[in-house]
Amino acid sequence: MGSQSVSQIAAAAKTASLALARLSGKTKNAALLAMASALEANRAGILAANRMDLEAAKKENLAAPLIARLALNEAKVQGMADGIRSVAALPDPVGRRLSAMEMDAGLVLYRESCPIGVIGAIFESRPDAVPQISSLCLKSGNAVVLKGGSEAQHSNKLIVSLLTGAAGGVDGVPQAAIQMIETRSEVAEMLKEDETINLIIPRGSNRFVRYIQDHTRIPVLGHSEGICHGYIDRDAEIDMALSVALDAKLQYPAACNAMETLLIHQDIAPKILPALFERFQREQVELVGCQATCRHLPQIGAATEGDWDTEYNDLKLSVKIVAGLDEAIRHINRHGSGHTDTIITENREAAERFLNAVDSASVMWNASTRFADGFRYGLGAEVGISTNKTHARGPVGLEGLVIYKFKLIGSGQTVAQYSGEKARKFTHKPLPNPD
């Protein structure tokens, strides 16, 4: 670090990735457990480094929520260690046999999961992200180059050196498995390293992710916006609709899977809007509505065109009355961000149409959008939520950090034997999969 150029760091990561790909699950877990213990053993040092970051942040008048995300305490450091141990406890995502096929007698094709290679992880202030991302990358056999927020530089630097020291102390684990860069100009350099870095994972604000996406040819896993919708169908059960809508907006308004727009079927709108208004007002949620909504609720403000494309991340909700399911689907596919959308209805046919036609990573029926999350989905650990249409979509667990390779095992076969007259024929017989 420091004296190395970004391309040297990336090259070292590439070399490390080849060694990491060959590690056994046992070795990787030993490294993870050592990493967890190293954090626990150096709690005081980590908190001291964090205090330096906090003092600098206060001097620079950082906003209170940013300072809150930056601040560590004993429990948070313990949480980091526990998080690493829970990653160690997950099944090894590498070397899983995904399919097996006899191409001919003595010629068998396997497809097996393997690491992607080198991951570039760029994130804003939270130091908790360092052990989390590092442990997910190590578990999946990938080398990682980290860039944290400059606000957390003292914390991050110490945490990375503890993790690297602990992991590197385990026989076979390369020192360059986990590396860090520190400056913005280094990020710009890293985004150009498309020959060595295989995937960029950004975590942070919409603007931040959008910037990353716009400045690299390396595939980016993530999402910039989370404009999530609820649609209350004509055949919705009213109490359920209210309860799901409130949860989707309020359970954690700053989350990317919180609801930003509520669409309501015109036939149910008169029945549900007064109660909806009352409940949301009680929770201090500002409502803005389409013209029809405002006719029912003259107390609320009018939504502008821009409102339908806005992620508030706050106690605000735009409400629109639609003629029916088709208009709801069209609205979501036009204004949504492909993240998470839910329909509330007792009508199975309408629900199935919605689930198939809404082009989003997570589509739901009678459930809160807030469920779209790696832990709730049972993925164990979450890399992030992706609105990509390739590789990995929705909440992404360790399987988003692996790809596969084909292994063909023969006994001297040539393609010429399968060509022309008297050609041997492929059997293409699927074999039972031991995994």
Add this chain to the structure above:
Amino acid sequence: MGSQSVSQIAAAAKTASLALARLSGKTKNAALLAMASALEANRAGILAANRMDLEAAKKENLAAPLIARLALNEAKVQGMADGIRSVAALPDPVGRRLSAMEMDAGLVLYRESCPIGVIGAIFESRPDAVPQISSLCLKSGNAVVLKGGSEAQHSNKLIVSLLTGAAGGVDGVPQAAIQMIETRSEVAEMLKEDETINLIIPRGSNRFVRYIQDHTRIPVLGHSEGICHGYIDRDAEIDMALSVALDAKLQYPAACNAMETLLIHQDIAPKILPALFERFQREQVELVGCQATCRHLPQIGAATEGDWDTEYNDLKLSVKIVAGLDEAIRHINRHGSGHTDTIITENREAAERFLNAVDSASVMWNASTRFADGFRYGLGAEVGISTNKTHARGPVGLEGLVIYKFKLIGSGQTVAQYSGEKARKFTHKPLPNPD
């Protein structure tokens, strides 16, 4: 076409893709069979259009191999129709249930395959690519925007209009499912349409694919180079090694999976090199070698540093003697293109090390690199061969044209119920998968 701007075409494709995603397998197959029949019914017209392309190509003194790839005949048109019918015969890749999990009583999470959306397919002269790519995209529920080589413009234009007419005549299939652009400036425009186009599939020369990769933020599926290796281990059976090496180089030297470099263990080199030279010379393959190889075979030329990074696609092979397996692996990971590499050995341990450590899409043991192909791998139809490290790798079939979505089906659950004291617990119980 023609009067529409590329962004209008892309927007129409996006709208069409939403309709295509909802089509049944039956409807898609009806469209595919209509497409096949339309080509058969218009054989004469297609050949007439092709003659116009051929005349222009001759006037412009196109190279003979290019003209050969451009030329159609009765059999090739029949081949196009047969190809479409074989795509129709494949299982529907859309709507496959990939996993099912009970998150709690009455709260079930499914992961289901679905189309990617809009595919941009850019390819050089062969008109056969038009029906092939169009049928694969339609089968997988994707809209496609095609750009063929300008040499084939008359053929392509007629074929696209026949396919569009036939598919669009089937109830529910949107006209804009298959569209075409015609000029290079339109390609440049298309590469900017990252809001609507989800995946670019280029087919053509290394330079052509590299150009595409360098000029778009849209994910690109494919490979630019195929620098494939054979490694003859110390414990190789000599006759097998010769036969696989000859096949890998000669069965079709212009293919991307043909061998370009042969690595030989130093202990077996003296035993195998004379026979190898004799056999390759008989087939008019030019050999160039490292210094050690040239000491054994003074008749051959010396390889330059550049040779190890060169895809000859021709009757030429570079030969290098290595100290052992580790040097072979290092050489391949450094100079290879991650496409296909094979080891010839009777030693299982060496083979397994090679298969795990070589970071390529296809790794083989005692088999010719020429097997790396969608049809031989039993994928049914091939989109292309990918050296990407995300989404799809190696020979890619229809599964490379789909992604997945999560469908969560509840009964009114909220996330608040699973938080805080008295929180409900997730069961995360995998359910049997009906597919």
